Amino acid sequence: MQTHHWLLLAGGLIILLLGAYALILWRRVWRQQAERVNALNARNDRLGGDIRIIAQSLLDKQVPMIEGAIRLKVLLDNYQGPRNAALDVTILEFIYDQTAHIPTHQGWKDLSRAERKLHLRLMETLERDHRDEVEAAARALSNGPG
Template sequence: MTIFYIAAGLLTVVLASYAAFLLFKLQKQNKAIKQSELAQAEKHDAQMKSIIESITSIAKAMKHEQCPTIEGCIRLKVLIDQLRLEEQLKENFTVFYTVYDKTAHIPTHQGWKDLKTKEKMVHTKLMMEIESEYDSDIKQAVENVLEQFQSEERSIS
């Protein structure tokens, strides 16, 4: 009977040791998960801060006429999309989406460089018409951007 108690005691010690090892391993794994989640959250916050800073910089440049209006609208639309705002918040910026849609067919970068002068003039005329048509809406949307995102930029910092 003594051998049975010794064997049972050894088995208990082995199982308790294994349970302690698994518990230690689980704690280590949970710590790694928390660190990873924290790192992802910090990275996400940094990305959002960068996007918001870009949005406010472009809006300020547009307000002070240091950025072409059409280009600014396109850039703001793309950046605002990255924030994944609720539709209600996007309503203040619909003109950027309108301008983006109306100019989506116009080539950019190398495509623009490859256009003939006559083709560039046609697109430039269209952009000027769009800019003129939506001028007051664009100015109001730029003010909305500055109101909305400058306060968010301060709260993130």
């Protein structure tokens, strides 16, 4: 065999090996994409279940209306699965926006009695004025967001 035949054979072998390596890398990419999709689906299933539980808890008055509305809004913000097109959750966003400035946990404890009373009055007003709307949204979500 002449030198150019050896070079052609070596070049063909290199191309074959690089093609095999590229296939291995693409299979790894495809597997990672499938794992990512599975993880996202599992996350959405978990969030959908959490949404149903909080919505039902709000309806059963096991969770305060303001807290339930805020929790539902945050869960829906993180949920990326299918949604019912007729689902209207603007009231949850409204409640969230109206109460976003209220401190929680230690911040609440650090407030003076007068400041706490002021925030409690706001929450009572929101609850009184928007309970029906929040409960309607919770009823729609009690079967899940999809």
